[in-house]
Amino acid sequence: MSENGFLRLPQILKLIPIGKSTLLEKVKKGEFPKQIKLGAKISVWKASDVQAYIDDHCRASNGNEVRHG
Numbered sequence: 001m002s003e004n005g006f007l008r009l010p011q012i013l014k015l016i017p018i019g020k021s022t023l024l025e026k027v028k029k030g031e032f033p034k035q036i037k038l039g040a041k042i043s044v045w046k047a048s049d050v051q052a053y054i055d056d057h058c059r060a061s062n063g064n065e066v067r068h069g
Contacts, residue, residue, distance in 0.1 A: 006036070006044035015054065 013020060026032035033049035 005047050006038075007047050007050055008044055012045060012050055015050065 007015075009020065009023070012023065016023065018026075023032060027034055032053060033045055035043040035045050037043055
């Protein structure tokens with residue numbers, strides 16, 4: 001995945017095997033990066049933020065701490 005640019009929700013759900021409602025709940029709780037509103041019906045996430053989330057959780061599964069933020 002390129003760390004530049006934006007990702008839409010369907011793209012994120014292909015990378016992270018959780019449901020839409022679970023992902024949006026994680027956003028609400030501050031456990032996943034917040035989306036950026038580009039329009040009334042268009043939300044995107046920074047690809048670099050999503051990659052950082054994935055990297056943090058991979059490190060956590062290897063016994064390292066998860067970085068939040």
